[in-house]
Amino acid sequence: MKLTNITHAYDSQPVLQGVDLEVKPGECIGIIGPSGSGKSTLLQILGLLKQPDAGRIELEGKDLLIADEEERRLLRLNEIGFVFQQAHLVPYLTVREQLELVQADSDSKQDPLRLLDVLGLSHRLNQLPQFLSGGERQRVAVARALVNRPRLILADEPTASLDFENGRRVMELLAAEARNHNRRVIVITHDERMLDVCDRVLLLQDGKLQPSPRH
Ligand SMILES: Nc1ncnc2c1ncn2[C@@H]1O[C@H](COP(=O)(O)OP(=O)(O)OP(=O)(O)O)[C@@H](O)[C@H]1O
Numbered sequence: 083m084k085l086t087n088i089t090h091a092y093d094s095q096p097v098l099q100g101v102d103l104e105v106k107p108g109e110c111i112g113i114i115g116p117s118g119s120g121k122s123t124l125l126q127i128l129g130l131l132k133q134p135d136a137g138r139i140e141l142e143g144k145d146l147l148i149a150d151e152e153e154r155r156l157l158r159l160n161e162i163g164f165v166f167q168q169a170h171l172v173p174y175l176t177v178r179e180q181l182e183l184v185q186a187d188s189d190s191k192q193d194p195l196r197l198l199d200v201l202g203l204s205h206r207l208n209q210l211p212q213f214l215s216g217g218e219r220q221r222v223a224v225a226r227a228l229v230n231r232p233r234l235i236l237a238d239e240p241t242a243s244l245d246f247e248n249g250r251r252v253m254e255l256l257a258a259e260a261r262n263h264n265r266r267v268i269v270i271t272h273d274e275r276m277l278d279v280c281d282r283v284l285l286l287q288d289g290k291l292q293p294s295p296r297h
């Protein structure tokens with residue numbers, strides 16, 4: 083996957099000003115940057131949830147920005163797992179049902195119960211989101227993004243409401259998807275202690291992405 087010269091502005095206020103990024107299968111990439119620097123915007127563009135003003139996004143030689151909407155929809159459905167900054171669970175479905183809802187009929191999917199167990203949620207399977215803590219909700223959202231084993235996993239601060247131990251579990255799970263299953267993983271985080279599982283750490287600043295000088 084390759085992004086070239088991606089730009090985006092909100093109300094003519096530039097946010098992304100020529101972002102380049104190449105991600106290979108098997109790579110886990112961390113993205114850091116000040117609040118408001120455009121990290122979530124970039125992730126939404128990568129997830130085909132938002133069209134940038136200009137630039138190219140190539141996946142296996144195909145330009146996804148000029149692909150038709152049906153093709154983009156199928157990619158979002160089948161190839162991309164997204165963990166939003168807020169969990170966005172369905173209010174009237176239990177933990178277990180949140181995963182069953184999105185489960186595709188594919189051979190490569192993960193066992194949802196095992197996944198929830200790895201994330202320490204086995205005792206919450208039949209609970210509705212309103213009775214979960216913020217960190218539990220966030221872990222359900224992580225499990226939901228991984229259950230179909232998508233080729234591209236995008237996570238926007240997935241450890242923000244987690245304690246250190248649970249944060250590590252989530253980061254190690256994401257990194258393992260990349261390493262053991264040859265997936266592409268991109269994680270935004272504010273938590274420096276979570277970055278050592280990443281293969282590379284990039285800094286988004288002044289509308290550009292560059293290797294972080296501190297990592
Ligand atoms: N839909 C929108 N309309 C107008 N401006 C927006 C919109 N979404 C984001 N912005 C602005 O664009 C800039 C980048 O926002 P973005 O959410 O991408 O930043 P971020 O790096 O994810 O920040 P944070 O670390 O706080 O989550 C901010 O100044 C924000 O106010």
Ligand SMILES: [Mg+2]
Nearest residue numbers: 121122167238
């Ligand atoms: Mg954000």
